[in-house]
Amino acid sequence: MSRKIEQTLSIIKPDAVERNLVNEIKEIFLKNNLIIKDSKKIHITKEEAAEFYKVHQSKPFYNDLCTYLSSGPIVVMILEGENAILNNRKLMGSTNPKDAEEKTIRKLYGISIDKNSVHGSDSMENAKKEIEFFFK
Ligand code: CMP
Numbered sequence: 001m002s003r004k005i006e007q008t009l010s011i012i013k014p015d016a017v018e019r020n021l022v023n024e025i026k027e028i029f030l031k032n033n034l035i036i037k038d039s040k041k042i043h044i045t046k047e048e049a050a051e052f053y054k055v056h057q058s059k060p061f062y063n064d065l066c067t068y069l070s071s072g073p074i075v076v077m078i079l080e081g082e083n084a085i086l087n088n089r090k091l092m093g094s095t096n097p098k099d100a101e102e103k104t105i106r107k108l109y110g111i112s113i114d115k116n117s118v119h120g121s122d123s124m125e126n127a128k129k130e131i132e133f134f135f136k
Helices: 014-018 022-031 048-050 064-071 084-092 105-109 124-135
Strands: 005-012 035-042 074-082 116-122
Touching: 005 022, 005 084, 005 124, 014 064, 014 074, 022 035, 022 074, 022 084, 022 105, 035 124, 048 064, 048 124, 074 084, 074 124, 084 105, 084 116, 084 124
Parallel strands: none
Antiparallel strands: 005 074, 005 116, 035 074
8 A cells, every 4th residue: 555644533422422432542643553643522513513404404414413523622633644544444453343443443433323422534535624623
C-alpha cells in the first residue's frame, strides 16, 4: 500500500460520550498511528446534524439519525496519519456493532446500528468536506 499522510474526521457519538468512553477511544487512535490534530466537545442542533448527514437524506433512517446525533454532546476530531481514512475505518469496524470485527471500537463499545459510538469519513472527498464542516 502506498504511504500517504491523510486527515480524516472522527466523531465520538452521544452514546459513547455519555458513557465516558472518550479517553478510551482516543487511546485506540493514538496507539494505532493516528495523531489527534484537533478535538472539541460540542452539542449540535438537529438542523446541523441534518446538514452534516445530508448524503443520507433519502434513507429511511435519516430523521432518527439526525435526532440522535443532536441528542447530546459529541466529540469531533481531526485524525492524521498514514492512510488515516482507511486506518480509522478499520479501527471503527462495521457500521452495525453486531457485524463488527473483534477489538474494533464498534465491537467493543457500540450498542446498536444507531448507537454505534463513532463516525469516520469514508473517502478523501468526504474527509475534506467533513473537516471543513466542523473546523473551518
Ligand atoms: P455513520 O458511520 O455515522 O453513518 C451514518 C449512520 O447512520 C451510521 O453510522 C449508523 O449509525 C446510522 N444508521 C442507522 N441505520 C442504518 C442502516 N440501516 N444502514 C447504515 N447506517 C445506518
